[in-house]
Amino acid sequence: LDGAVLNVGEELKAETLPLKLGSRVYKLQGLKSLTWYEVKISYPASIPASFSLQLKKGDLESGLNRNRRLLNTEKLIFKTDNLDSINDQVLAYA
Numbered sequence: 001l002d003g004a005v006l007n008v009g010e011e012l013k014a015e016t017l018p019l020k021l022g023s024r025v026y027k028l029q030g031l032k033s034l035t036w037y038e039v040k041i042s043y044p045a046s047i048p049a050s051f052s053l054q055l056k057k058g059d060l061e062s063g064l065n066r067n068r069r070l071l072n073t074e075k076l077i078f079k080t081d082n083l084d085s086i087n088d089q090v091l092a093y094a
Contacts, residue, residue, distance in 0.1 A: 005029050008037070019047070025056075031080050040075035057081075 006012065008030035017024060031037065043049055053076040 006039075008032075019049075033080055033082050036077065036079045038075055038077045 004024060004026045006026035006028055008028070015024070039053060041051055041053065043051065051074045053074055055076060055078050
């Protein structure tokens with residue numbers, strides 16, 4: 001992790017990534033046990049791009065992104081486990 005943090009309920013604006021193979025990982029803070037969450041990124045349509053979101057828990061990865069595609073948007077919906085495992089969750093996007 002590079003120290004980036006994503007807090008529950010706080011919106012990030014004007015985040016940027018390099019056009020070729022850019023990626024970012026955020027440590028999730030403020031998660032509550034046994035709660036559903038949605039993380040969404042939106043991007044301008046002026047430059048063709050493809051993004052993916054992944055929830056990583058320790059060394060495991062979750063593929064809970066089974067939603068329909070929205071134009072210029074990528075989202076991930078997930079449910080937290082018990083409190084013991086919440087601190088190990090990070091969000092990665094590329």
